[in-house]
Amino acid sequence: MRVLLVEDATDLAEAIVARLGQSGVACDAAPSVSEARDFLAVQRYDALVLDINLPDGSGTDLLRELRGRGDGTPVLMLTALMAVDDRVNALDLGADDYLIKPFDQRELEARLRALVRRQAEQKTDLLVLGPLEFSPSQMTATLGGNRLGLTRREAALLGLLMRTPDQVLSKERLYDGLYTFSDADVGLNAIELYIARLRKKLAESPVSIKTLRGVGYRIECDG
Incomplete structure (x- = not known):
């Protein structure tokens, strides 16, 4: 499985990449929307993990772009504790799941595997x-x-x-x-x-x- 993580918090991103790597998951990390677009232009992913608040825009903007061009790659959104409106908006735009910060790395890994497994079962x-x-x-x-x-x-x-x-x-x-x-x-x-x-x-x-x-x-x- 190959995952793209879009998260600007360096410590968190490095921890996620390390954790997933230990489980055999290849994880690329992009700190911004623009860099995420660069990754997506040259690589296909089994799932995306998108933070909502990014330096050059919102993860929901990238989500809207993906769904707008018919890209059904599973997307898990990372959200702030009280951002209920953000979570609802992300789900309405086509996000498959969300995880509230702070979270346990084991839960992130389990949710990603569930999303990829669900899509595989649908195919x-x-x-x-x-x-x-x-x-x-x-x-x-x-x-x-x-x-x-x-x-x-x-x-x-x-x-x-x-x-x-x-x-x-x-x-x-x-x-x-x-x-x-x-x-x-x-x-x-x-x-x-x-x-x-x-x-x-x-x-x-x-x-x-x-x-x-x-x-x-x-x-x-x-x-």
């Missing part, structure tokens, strides 16, 4: 390729009915591949789905490592991950 809660089944909401997979032991990043990578079976995904596209912009010390070669791990777990099955040299990777089923 489909099971991706199937031959004997391989993947649940986007649970981030789990089974092969021939037996559960695969996957790390969070392995599961995220498998999900990306299974959403586009028989299509080639570049190493850069897969990298963008797994890492944040701040993960500058993680190179593209990390994708090769995770691909190799997934291949071992899919060995002796008709499902395989093919490499198209210089192009990318594709998951397919021969059976």
Whole structure:
């Protein structure tokens, strides 16, 4: 899962990024509406966390823009304790949930997972390729009915591949789905490592991950 956090309080933003990172969630942080727009212009997210009061505008302005162009990405708004009108307005504009400051980091994480799970269930809660089944909401997979032991990043990578079976995904596209912009010390070669791990777990099955040299990777089923 990849999340965009739009929050100008540096300490809070850093704490949220660290907490989500420990849970395997890639989280980019933008301190303003304008920087959030820059992130959204080049990256797709599974969910957004928007503060209402920002230095260059309101999180509700960004929410209005998103919904106005048909972007249904789940949005969780962060609101002040007494800002009832702000909360009502945000929900009317299409926010999926809100959290009142101050809040427990565990609750934020749980609400985000619930939003992403709900959207996944509305689309489909099971991706199937031959004997391989993947649940986007649970981030789990089974092969021939037996559960695969996957790390969070392995599961995220498998999900990306299974959403586009028989299509080639570049190493850069897969990298963008797994890492944040701040993960500058993680190179593209990390994708090769995770691909190799997934291949071992899919060995002796008709499902395989093919490499198209210089192009990318594709998951397919021969059976």
